[in-house]
Amino acid sequence: MRVKTLIVLEYDFDKKDVAYVSERALGALRLSGQVDAVIFAPDIENMRFSSPITQVHYGCTQTNKPLASDAVVDALAKIAKDYDVVCAAQTTWAKAALARVSTRLKRPMITGVSKIKSEGILIRSLYAGNLNGEYTVNTPYLMTLRADAFEATEKNEHVKIEPFEFKAVEGACESVDYKPSKEDLPSLVNAQVVVAGGQSVGADFTPLKNLALDMQAAVGATRAAADLGYVPYDWQIGQSGHRISPKIYLGLGVSGAAQHICGIKQAGQIFVINKDPEAPIFKQADYGLVADMFEVLPDLKRKLKE
Ligand SMILES: Cc1cc2nc3c(=O)[nH]c(=O)nc-3n(C[C@H](O)[C@H](O)[C@H](O)COP(=O)(O)OP(=O)(O)OC[C@H]3O[C@@H](n4cnc5c(N)ncnc54)[C@H](O)[C@@H]3O)c2cc1C
Numbered sequence: 001m002r003v004k005t006l007i008v009l010e011y012d013f014d015k016k017d018v019a020y021v022s023e024r025a026l027g028a029l030r031l032s033g034q035v036d037a038v039i040f041a042p043d044i045e046n047m048r049f050s051s052p053i054t055q056v057h058y059g060c061t062q063t064n065k066p067l068a069s070d071a072v073v074d075a076l077a078k079i080a081k082d083y084d085v086v087c088a089a090q091t092t093w094a095k096a097a098l099a100r101v102s103t104r105l106k107r108p109m110i111t112g113v114s115k116i117k118s119e120g121i122l123i124r125s126l127y128a129g130n131l132n133g134e135y136t137v138n139t140p141y142l143m144t145l146r147a148d149a150f151e152a153t154e155k156n157e158h159v160k161i162e163p164f165e166f167k168a169v170e171g172a173c174e175s176v177d178y179k180p181s182k183e184d185l186p187s188l189v190n191a192q193v194v195v196a197g198g199q200s201v202g203a204d205f206t207p208l209k210n211l212a213l214d215m216q217a218a219v220g221a222t223r224a225a226a227d228l229g230y231v232p233y234d235w236q237i238g239q240s241g242h243r244i245s246p247k248i249y250l251g252l253g254v255s256g257a258a259q260h261i262c263g264i265k266q267a268g269q270i271f272v273i274n275k276d277p278e279a280p281i282f283k284q285a286d287y288g289l290v291a292d293m294f295e296v297l298p299d300l301k302r303k304l305k306e
Contacts (some may be wrong), residue, residue: 006083018047025087026152085141205219240262270284
C-alpha cells in the first residue's frame with residue numbers, strides 16, 4: 001500500500017519562513033511514499049519548500065500573530081482525513097493541534113518519535129533517552145517527530161501549492177499580541193548556537209543574554225534555573241523541556257544531570273564551563289574549561305568581539 005503522509009509545517013514569524021524544527025522533521029519522511037504538507041501562514045510568496053514534499057495545502061491566516069492550536073483544528077481535520085499518516089515536528093503547538101485532530105478523527109497518536117524503522121514501526125526514547133521503545137501502529141494514525149533526531153532535507157523546486165479558504169474556529173483562543181522573539185534572540189528550538197545557564201548563574205541572566213546577543217545565539221537553561229523563576233520555562237532544555245539540536249551548545253554552570261543531557265544529545269559541539277572538575281557535564285563535552293564562569297565571561301565576550 002502506498003502510504004499518504006501529511007506534515008503540518010509551522011511558520012516562523014521572525015524568519016517569515018518554514019520553522020527550522022519543521023524542516024528537520026521532514027528528514028524523517030525521506031523514505032515515505034507521497035508526502036504533502038499543510039501550512040497556516042500570513043504569506044508564503046517567498047517561501048521554498050523542501051523534499052520530499054510535493055504539494056502544499058496553504059491556508060492564509062490574514063494575521064501577523066501566531067494562531068492558537070485550537071483555531072486550526074477544523075481546517076486541519078478536514079485535510080487530515082484524506083491521509084494515512086499525519087505528522088508534525090514535536091512542539092507544544094503541534095502536540096496540542098494534532099491531539100485535537102486525533103480525537104476528532106478517532107485515530108491514535110504517538111508523540112516524540114525519533115526514528116521510523118519501517119512503515120508503522122516507530123521508535124521513541126524513554127527515561128531521559130536511556131531506553132528506546134519500539135511501537136507498532138496501524139494506519140491511519142498521527143505522530144509528532146523529534147526534530148533533533150533528524151536532518152533537514154534539500155529544497156524541492158517542484159512543489160504544487162493548493163490554497164484553501166481558511167477560517168479560524170470560532171471561539172478559539174486568540175493571540176492578542178506578537179513581539180519578535182525575546183530581546184532579538186533566536187528561538188531556542190530553531191537556534192544554531194545556544195548559550196545555556198544553570199541555577200548558579202543566579203536570578204540575573206543578563207550576562208548570558210549579552211553573550212548570546214554577541215553570538216546570535218538563543219539562551220537556554222536548566223530546570224533548576226527555571227524552577228527558581230530565574231528564566232521562563234520556555235527556556236528549559238532537557239527531558240521535561242526542549243530537546244535542542246544546535247551546531248554549538250555552550251553550557252555555563254550546568255552540572256550535567258541526565259535529565260538535562262538528554263536535551264542536548266543532538267548538539268553538534270558541546271562547550272562547557274564549570275568550576276567543579278568533577279561535574280558530570282565534562283563527560284559530555286567536546287571542550288571543557290574548569291573555571292568560575294563569572295571570571296571568564298568578560299574575556300570570552302572580548303575574544304568573541306575580536
Ligand atoms: C523528572 C525530572 C525531570 C527533570 N527534567 C529536567 C530538564 O528537563 N532539564 C534540566 O535541566 N533538569 C531537569 N531535571 C533536574 C535535574 O535533575 C537537575 O536537578 C538540574 O538539571 C540541575 O540544574 P543545574 O545544573 O542548574 O544545578 P546544579 O545541579 O545545582 O549544578 C550547578 C552547577 O553549577 C556549577 N557552578 C556553580 N557556580 C559556578 C560558577 N561560578 N562558575 C561555573 N560553574 C559553577 C557547580 O559546580 C554545579 O556543577 C529533572 C529532574 C527530574 C526529577
